[in-house]
Amino acid sequence: MSDNEFSLIDKHFKGKGGHSHPFTRLAIGDDASVHGLKDGMELVVSTDSSVENVHWPHDMSLDLAADRSVCAALSDLAAMGAEAIAVWVNVMAKDKHAVKAMAKGVSRSLRRYNVELVGGDTCRSATNALSVTVAGQLPAGTAMCRNTALADDNVWLAGRVGFHALGLKQWMSGDKHGEFVHHINEITPRLAAGVHLREMGVRCCLDVSDGLLQDARHLADASGVGMDIEVTQVPEWLHLCHQVAGCEPAFEAVVHGGEDYALLFTAPASMVIPNALAVKIGTCRAGTGVHLYRDGVLCSVKKQGYLHFE
Numbered sequence: 001m002s003d004n005e006f007s008l009i010d011k012h013f014k015g016k017g018g019h020s021h022p023f024t025r026l027a028i029g030d031d032a033s034v035h036g037l038k039d040g041m042e043l044v045v046s047t048d049s050s051v052e053n054v055h056w057p058h059d060m061s062l063d064l065a066a067d068r069s070v071c072a073a074l075s076d077l078a079a080m081g082a083e084a085i086a087v088w089v090n091v092m093a094k095d096k097h098a099v100k101a102m103a104k105g106v107s108r109s110l111r112r113y114n115v116e117l118v119g120g121d122t123c124r125s126a127t128n129a130l131s132v133t134v135a136g137q138l139p140a141g142t143a144m145c146r147n148t149a150l151a152d153d154n155v156w157l158a159g160r161v162g163f164h165a166l167g168l169k170q171w172m173s174g175d176k177h178g179e180f181v182h183h184i185n186e187i188t189p190r191l192a193a194g195v196h197l198r199e200m201g202v203r204c205c206l207d208v209s210d211g212l213l214q215d216a217r218h219l220a221d222a223s224g225v226g227m228d229i230e231v232t233q234v235p236e237w238l239h240l241c242h243q244v245a246g247c248e249p250a251f252e253a254v255v256h257g258g259e260d261y262a263l264l265f266t267a268p269a270s271m272v273i274p275n276a277l278a279v280k281i282g283t284c285r286a287g288t289g290v291h292l293y294r295d296g297v298l299c300s301v302k303k304q305g306y307l308h309f310e
């Protein structure tokens with residue numbers, strides 16, 4: 001018998017994620033999943049969509065696209081400092097081959113981070129797309145939010161920025177084997193770093209999906225502070241300048257390039273952050289707005305980061 005919606009779910013989704021977490025009492029197969037948290041823990045939930053030709057190029061393999069989509073969604077849990085405990089994936093596919101390919105990427109990413117697939121939906125669609133809902137847990141009252149930066153906090157970055165945008169540019173221009181291209185194949189949700197930062201007492205964090213400047217503005221505006229960032233302090237700045245033949249394109253990628261999913265966070269100056277975890281790229285101040293400096297010189301930046309509908 002040929003595959004239909006239900007045989008595809010049984011074969012390609014059921015039991016294909018990471019191990020079951022005690023949080024989940026009932027997973028794939030019923031009308032809904034059932035969960036329970038331990039006392040003193042809070043549930044953290046986020047959802048994100050990824051659409052072919054919007055979030056990934058049409059000539060990227062669908063299993064990689066699905067892997068990226070799951071990881072981008074998990075990154076929001078990292079930004080909150082939550083432990084990932086369950087994922088729901090809605091797969092919208094042009095045909096059954098697309099379902100199988102996307103299922104492969106979903107399974108691979110969830111096994112990499114050992115998170116259970118507890119439910120979802122599978123349907124036919126004019127465009128290949130996924131919608132990924134993620135759940136995490138953390139001790140009550142400890143979530144790292146965007147609105148808690150203080151005027152004299154330092155600004156830190158855990159992870160790189162600019163690399164994904166440069167890879168995407170190479171891919172889109174037909175250079176499928178360019179040296180940055182591998183950065184678009186796998187997104188890294190910084191789950192362990194997020195938990196570590198939260199346990200250290202960090203209270204203000206977000207993940208950089210739309211570009212360093214745009215996301216720094218989100219954090220600064222939500223917190224009611226201003227922010228000064230020295231762009232040359234981002235990890236591997238000089239390497240980027242050399243590899244892309246100049247600091248102008250490196251600046252563009254670092255400031256506006258999204259999808260590296262580094263964690264941008266603030267912490268009091270008294271908090272010691274290990275170098276292996278993050279680099280200091282700036283400071284908060286009273287006032288509003290994000291000022292970017294390059295080697296100490298204030299830069300005038302007109303452009304925005306990634307915006308849907310622009």
Ligand SMILES: Nc1ncnc2c1ncn2[C@@H]1O[C@H](COP(=O)(O)OP(=O)(O)O)[C@@H](O)[C@H]1O
Nearest residue numbers: 046047048072073075076079206207208209210
């Ligand atoms: N269609 C929607 N309905 C309700 N809330 C939404 C919708 N789209 C976005 N949001 C909310 O707006 C906020 C910003 O969304 P987004 O920029 O996608 O966040 P992130 O970059 O963390 O994924 C989030 O709190 C998200 O839940």
Ligand SMILES: Cc1ncc(C[n+]2csc(CCOP(=O)(O)OP(=O)(O)O)c2C)c(N)n1
Nearest residue numbers: 048053054055056057058209210258259306
């Ligand atoms: C074909 C293609 N064009 C452009 C991009 C670049 N891009 C698409 S979405 C995006 C930002 C992140 O997506 P969004 O839906 O805003 O994620 P969220 O902030 O909700 O996590 C970027 C930089 C891409 N990845 N693929």
Ligand SMILES: [Mg+2]
Nearest residue numbers: 047048049076
């Ligand atoms: Mg989102």
